[in-house]
Amino acid sequence: MGVLIAVSDDTQFETVLTVGVQLAVGLGQELYVTHITATETASGDEQAFRDNVRESLSDVDVPVEVDLEHLSRGGLRPGTAVGKQLLEIAEDTSIEHIVIGHRSKSRLSTVREGHTGFVVAQEAAVPVTIVPDTVES
Numbered sequence: 114m115g116v117l118i119a120v121s122d123d124t125q126f127e128t129v130l131t132v133g134v135q136l137a138v139g140l141g142q143e144l145y146v147t148h149i150t151a152t153e154t155a156s157g158d159e160q161a162f163r164d165n166v167r168e169s170l171s172d173v174d175v176p177v178e179v180d181l182e183h184l185s186r187g188g189l190r191p192g193t194a195v196g197k198q199l200l201e202i203a204e205d206t207s208i209e210h211i212v213i214g215h216r217s218k219s220r221l222s223t224v225r226e227g228h229t230g231f232v233v234a235q236e237a238a239v240p241v242t243i244v245p246d247t248v249e250s
Contacts, residue, residue: 116137116145117211137173
């Protein structure tokens with residue numbers, strides 16, 4: 114059982130990690146951090162981002178697993194595909210809570226890309242915490 118934190122390599126990932134760690138520690142749960150990549154083989158930048166995440170979690174008081182996952186879902190809008198894959202990860206690893214960031218999008222971007230957080234919140238069988246980009250850690 115654990116808390117799944119979905120991070121992207123943007124300026125918000127540290128805030129999302131902070132919220133997720135606080136939840137995991139408070140609930141006494143393991144922490145699973147995932148970053149979903151578009152390519153099957155992670156680039157050097159993606160591997161460096163994963164290593165940066167691992168380093169920032171090195172002193173956390175709960176067990177932590179950090180993974181890069183390949184986006185294996187096609188045919189959907191990118192945000193929707195990522196949301197569906199996060200739900201699959203949550204089911205496969207017995208997750209009890211999901212933490213994900215959210216950035217506001219224009220209507221056109223929402224139609225074109227979908228909203229990862231909305232897909233996860235709408236379809237998850239566990240509680241979901243959506244961290245807006247305006248939250249300060």
